[in-house]
Amino acid sequence: MDVNVKVLLTDTAAAEVSGPPLSAPTRLRPVDASLSVGGGAEPADRERELAETFGSAPWLWAEADTVRFRAADRRLRSLFLRLPDLPSPDPLLCEQWTVAPVATGGLVADRAEDFALPAAAYRWTDPAGRHLVCLGADPRTRADAQRIAVRIADGTHLLLSDGLVTGWMVTDPARYLADGWEEPPATPPDATTALLLRDCLALTEGPAYDLLDSGDEASCARLRDLDRRVRAHTAADPARMSVLGKAVERLLEDVC
Template sequence: MRITVGDTMTAETTDTPLAFTPRFGFSDLELVVAGYADPAGRERQLPDTFGSMQWLWSEDEHLRFDRGSRELCSLTLFVPPESVPPESVAVPQGHTAHDDPPTRPGGLRADEARDFAMPQTGVFHCDPGGTELRCLRDVEALGRKVDARLGIAPDVALLVQDGAVIGWSLRDPARYLTDGFAEPPPTPPAPATRLLLAECLELVSSPLVDEVMDKDAAAWRRLRAAEQALREQQDDRDRAEVLHRVISRLVEDYEA
């Protein structure tokens, strides 16, 4: 299958998805799937790769392809600043927002070795149970059934509509919670962590974070309840600490 990636690049799907464990850094709300372990490693990769990344004045996803094979070798995807609740998603009659075709594992081989733009997604949705994080171009795309799901890495899928990548999804995002480039804990997340991650994603994004900044009483009750639950959570402490550091900082920044 040949698909459009970004503004002008076309690529052919392969049978080789990325094998790296996804790392979902909650502080920066970015998903890293790559072999490097720090920012310096990402910089060292640049001369041997091409693709999309954040240039001056741009806000792009990072998709890097090997210059020799033209195959995708790493990616960094960013969670957009606006969340969309399920009741706001318009879906075609007879479908749900997640009524998609099965995920097909695979990689990408670019048609040309050149740089291109890959604008970040505009909205995201995470179900209340925290089972999937889905980021798409806009609300209209969020409400449409996708044509294909390319399993580009473990639990990571690129979402395709009309032959173009219009977003991405991460299944069980709590499993991959971490700080920065650190490997996530090897054990499965606790059910409480999944629920709290879904709540925290709403709390750090619009429109709820705007209500927190405006000192809305209901928004602050939710924020304080999440902070307390994370502070008191005994199991799955590493992941709870990742979330708590961000939520407690939000409390500190705006409670005065």
């Protein structure tokens, strides 16, 4: 679709879809429940980026995602998004985003000013594990709202409801599994990898995690079964199973 799209990051901060999307790798890290595109691997790199950019960042106790624009040309440079804990109360709404029209491109901010982009509150993964949708506590999505998914990086979309950012989505999230700052594997994941990630995410959602944390035996049995399935799939997808395996092992150590 036409990429001449206006993006309201907040009620006061705006940008326009322009130019190519971010070229940096998309990384989904289940261990620390985050998604990032760009940014620095070392603390010194991150400090330098903050000095050379503007936008949203978590200050003090603010639950804000990090979206940074270059001061020199106001173009999007990087983002770091937190994966919310709670399952979505409206799976149908989340599913509708998977078929929304898509615009592709980078962002150019209207003005060089800081703002706070609230972190998403709810998440949903489709049954096949091919879409991860994260929405804010107030998605402001009316039934007749214009929905657009802006692909700002490989697999990574900002979700617009009448132009306002109401969340984000990753298509084929298993493709971008990473541990630290290495690049995700170039080969696409198979259906089993997608389902294993789906099941890992399901076990760490609010009520499900609460059961694990309380020592619920049935929940711990599901976690141990997931660990077995991840190990069994290691030969087929070793890099991604290493990432998932570390996340599962940490859960087993912490709660079971």
